[in-house]
Amino acid sequence: MRAGQLSDAQLSRLAPVLASLRLLVFDFDGVFTDNMVTVFEDGREAVRCWRGDGIGLRRLEAVGVQSLILSTETNPVVSERAAKLKIRCIQACGDKLVVMRSEVDSAGLDMSVVGYVGNDINDADCLKAVALPIVVADACDEVLGLARLRTRSPGGKGAVREVCDLVFNARRAGGDRGA
Amino acid sequence: MRAGQLSDAQLSRLAPVLASLRLLVFDFDGVFTDNMVTVFEDGREAVRCWRGDGIGLRRLEAVGVQSLILSTETNPVVSERAAKLKIRCIQACGDKLVVMRSEVDSAGLDMSVVGYVGNDINDADCLKAVALPIVVADACDEVLGLARLRTRSPGGKGAVREVCDLVFNARRAGGDRGA
């Protein structure tokens, strides 16, 4: 367990907020990926993602939690991965917080039922705005202090699945509180 | 040695069941691969596999053990890898257990001589059905308890080869029991 990661006891104290979530918002690079990018000779790019994330996202749906990817840049790999995972994505978010607020409003929700998963300083404003700010195990130092939950898995290697499973299990156990 | 992995003493107690196997069924992602997928800008995918697996599968054949890949999804990378390894694969298995039972029947075998190697919850039913349920070192927590054997190597980095070598060595040592 890395510094800043939660013990099982601390995780169980987070169960109520995990169970109350209705929307999980994810950064893409460093969360769905290992924060690396493969660069080809013609400038095209590729990223590496985790096969297990799909199962996690389907479980979220099954317990009534929506999910959304927000990305600062525009990159075809994000839309392709989002399409494969059947999850909405919004790219070219100059200000992620503005976009997230608008999405939360449109869904008729408020920030008390939103979680955000990030890894770098361009996630800071969103992390500060939500009920459950989450960072991946290998997030950059500057955002560690903003998180209530730090995953045990690194980005791109199980972090998304881990968050989905935590929410899924909390909602199943405490569905009467969260629904 | 990770929690749940077997000591040499425990491995040697598994020798009889290892030696009796006639069919090894493998999940693909997370077993033949490191459970990551490379996503390109046009949506095509690639996976990373272990060069040493081919030697292991040829050894299995040499001691009379068949092998088979079952995959829930359909993906050209699975058929390409299976073709290169000269091993049968069946994709688009909505229900892996049904497909596995049918394969076992067709081969004139029963579950007492079948091993299954998986890494995630969609492998759970198959793991429960076979004589020797095996998970890779980095399998997800929910299936660890279903396995009698957890490899020391992670998926895509020697796990398949390790299983093949264990069966190969057990059958060579105790061929009279297993054949």
Place this chain on the structure above:
Amino acid sequence: MRAGQLSDAQLSRLAPVLASLRLLVFDFDGVFTDNMVTVFEDGREAVRCWRGDGIGLRRLEAVGVQSLILSTETNPVVSERAAKLKIRCIQACGDKLVVMRSEVDSAGLDMSVVGYVGNDINDADCLKAVALPIVVADACDEVLGLARLRTRSPGGKGAVREVCDLVFNARRAGGDRGA
């Protein structure tokens, strides 16, 4: 912390030189990348870089520090990555030190305000010439002794970002000394 890496106390003693830098010169392979190269069947190549480097380089600009990539070989992946990061790159540097001296002169600077980040023996002359010689965590043994600073992050996995952040924070804290 690896042998040769600096403690926080040692880092703080480096603050004045970090704050005085006006130009950071980077080797490419092993610094912007993990020092591996993907080789395709047709001989084309690809490399893996760190998504977080862009944020670091923008921060450098914001505190008035220029950056430059020097590469011994010529490879399209270097120019593509440099273009994406909006940072100058000079390739085919038979003698990196000659090219670096010429660049420093053209910019009206001298070596007392230059840092160099490298990982292998073809970086040795440049490391010896600058005010702040830096190597990545996984630099080869022969150049470790030439560095005043060894990053905690390996090449391609945060090393560039870490250097940028160190310079950024030192210049912000001690801007009156460095500007």
Place this chain on the structure above:
Amino acid sequence: MRAGQLSDAQLSRLAPVLASLRLLVFDFDGVFTDNMVTVFEDGREAVRCWRGDGIGLRRLEAVGVQSLILSTETNPVVSERAAKLKIRCIQACGDKLVVMRSEVDSAGLDMSVVGYVGNDINDADCLKAVALPIVVADACDEVLGLARLRTRSPGGKGAVREVCDLVFNARRAGGDRGA
């Protein structure tokens, strides 16, 4: 230091044989690569190699040591990588030992001045035949016992460079013995 790896004292006892080498023969997969293969949807493959190997091979040449890649299979990535590194390669070696013997004879050498670097059981015969059998840090268990030297770096992540540097340094220190 892993089990089976040599201490500095043991390495220095190997100095005479390192200094006497005139030919280094390398397996490709798992030695020049991390033993993984990237599989694309159309069946094409790619491998990942270490950028630092080129510097090591040029150093070998500088002290009069030839190098050669022997590969059991035929794969375009091997010829492409060998061409880039300017090192001979022979593929489709059904029996590597026969090919190696023929190469050693043609060069007017004998096995007492040959080193072989491998990682798997199809390297066993060659490892047994040469004066200095070498395995990479992550070689498979079955060949560890055949090696007089096990590198500290894994295959594809510095192992080739490490061997080259050991030979280079030993020959420079003891050139009068080796030449």
